[in-house]
Amino acid sequence: MNILVAMDSLKGSLSSVEANKAIAEGFLQANSNFIVKTVPVADGGEGTVEALVYATNGKFVETVVTGPIGESVHAKYGILGDGVTAVIEVAEACGLPLLTKVKRNPRITTSYGVGEMILHAIDKGCSGIIVGLGGSATNDAGVGMLQALGYRFYNQEGGMVGFGGAELNNIVKIDGEKVAERVKSVNFRVACDVTNPLHGVNGAAYVFGPQKGATPEIVLELDEGLRHFADVVLNQFGLNLQDIPGAGAAGGLGAAFAGFLGAKLESGVDLILGQARFEEKLKGVDLVITGEGKLDGQTSMGKAPAGIAKLAKRKRIPVIALAGDISEGNPSLHESGISAYFTIVTGPVELKTAMVPEIAKNNMKRTAEQIGRILIMK
Structure with a gap:
């Protein structure tokens, strides 16, 4: 399976590059035969x-x-x-x-x-x-x-x-x-x-x-x-x-x-994804992983995960979004092309703790590994 990881930064916690790396490690831990490529992304702001x-x-x-x-x-x-x-x-x-x-x-x-x-x-x-x-x-x-x-x-x-x-x-x-x-x-x-x-x-x-x-x-x-x-x-x-x-x-x-x-x-x-030639990098991809610090109603209004999902949707590639926090009830996320979304947090935790880089990396890696284990069962 070919997996493309394109996470936006988790502001105040992980850069796009760091988040991508943690997710790639998680997938490869689940199955070393996965082909995992990463693309750093942003929406014009920090990162x-x-x-x-x-x-x-x-x-x-x-x-x-x-x-x-x-x-x-x-x-x-x-x-x-x-x-x-x-x-x-x-x-x-x-x-x-x-x-x-x-x-x-x-x-x-x-x-x-x-x-x-x-x-x-x-x-x-x-x-x-x-x-x-x-x-x-x-x-x-x-x-x-x-x-x-x-x-x-x-x-x-x-x-x-x-x-x-x-x-x-x-x-x-x-x-x-x-x-x-x-x-x-x-x-x-x-x-x-x-x-x-x-x-x-x-x-x-x-x-x-x-x-x-x-x-x-x-x-x-x-x-x-x-x-x-x-x-x-x-x-x-x-x-x-x-x-x-x-x-x-x-x-x-x-x-x-x-x-x-x-x-x-x-x-x-659109500007960042165009410069990164993101659409070209979707060729041969079976699954896209994207996300950001928080998924909410604003995500579908010009944020990186929605822009990525929009391009992937055109090619009928499923998209999974990961985030530290997800607000309840987001039909707009699915409408933008996100197939499913998950929080990486395991349970009640203070925001300050969840944003500690090492903790966020481990949470990203663990979540990706679990998704990878489900994919193995297919």
Whole structure:
């Protein structure tokens, strides 16, 4: 039997690669004659760089960039197997995990480091860049990133604005003359699974601001800044950022990528699976194993397991999904192409304990072995 294992990461516990390895070991323990192959996957969020680097036999690159509050941080990105496509997660440069809760303040956090990562990748010879949005600590409409790339944003006095969401209200003019041609020629593809507009009650500040440290008063200030920035862009360039679905993603980075860098905002899982040539890897496969940390109603709405199941369903390949937690009653999971789903947890246990990497690995391995033993009986 040919088995393809394609687990998404179990956030805070196991990476996609680690989960895949544990499952493969479990199947081979049940029957050493099983042919088990693994494909790291992600949905555009955490783990996107690792998944695509391993799936395409690429390489990791490390650099030092400006962090969300101006300090230097070490950031890792990937260059895919083709040697000319980079994959970047914005959270590496401006992510929430880089800050303690006390230091989270979207009035001052900047996405400048994202622009520095892009320039570093271009210097490495990359002409295409895949970007994973998500987990940002910023609400600066991507202005910080654009500043790093050469865009200049002027205030009423003719000086340059500073960093952070609080500066958006001070922008009166935008100048892109200093943006290098090498930046303009890059093909950007952005994994974005939200459709939130830039501003308004469903926009970046209201929906995502509080988790980044914004109080109700700060949310109002940030939303006003995003609205003002959108008005400046509309008046100067005739471009309506508010009309771009997903403009509010990652504190407005979606707007910056789509509006200023010509990026295409795409379904994260479709983009990642396409780059990994996942459909080709289904040839000759008898069973697919996928899953993530938690299977629930959100899984069928653009998450990796549902995207994998959709492709497998076309080829009539059964799919089993594994997870640490499964919410009750999920007919949408079966509708997406998942044949059956199981939790890897053996009984009542604290979440903190279940997420310990070694425990999660053993649970994955044990569950896969038991599934394998059933397959032997066929």
